[in-house]
Amino acid sequence: DAMVIQNPRYQVTQFGKPVTLSCSQTLNHNVMYWYQQKSSQAPKLLFHYYDKDFNNEADTPDNFQSRRPNTSFCFLDIRSPGLGDAAMYLCATSPDRGHLEQYFGPGTRLTVT
């Protein structure tokens, strides 16, 4: 009965090799968020989608892109991963922008070698 699913749970990529992380949800929520969480730090918002409306945080590097082909799926693309991009990537959803609770997926642990 998983509601927010992330694949893969663990991803190893090489320095500079593009990688895609995926998030899917069975909740039919309008809003989807991508967070980066480094060790012993708070989750940092990268961007979010309100339906198809993409909202980028001002300090999100251009190296990070996102796609939302439909309500259920959202992808995080890292075009040229650096060692500093190693982190846990968390996807979260919310029913609507005015609905403030967010529901997190289990995360994808990204390792860059």
Next chain:
Amino acid sequence: GENVEQHPSTLSVQEGDSAVIKCTYSDSASNYFPWYKQELGKRPQLIIDIRSNVGEKKDQRIAVTLNKTAKHFSLHITETQPEDSAVYFCAASIGRGSTLGRLYFGRGTQLTVWP
């Protein structure tokens, strides 16, 4: 944007004791304050939240208090148990404008409950 400060960064208590974690926020427009518990390697889980029209909310051993005037809110855990050991994050959300729904997180508190 909103700035959330969280203290302490680490907290150790004996099983059965109470634990209190405090957060302050900067933007008076913030009106939603959730608390998340994150165990090692797992997702953040919402454990309790409070909205700005309420001063206190309780759920079994967990309570949250909010002081809008002072712009601070606190998490209280009573009768702590070893399974309460985790990192706890506070957050604030501004209920208007382009940042509607965006969560601003504190830096987290590592709570350790010793048996």
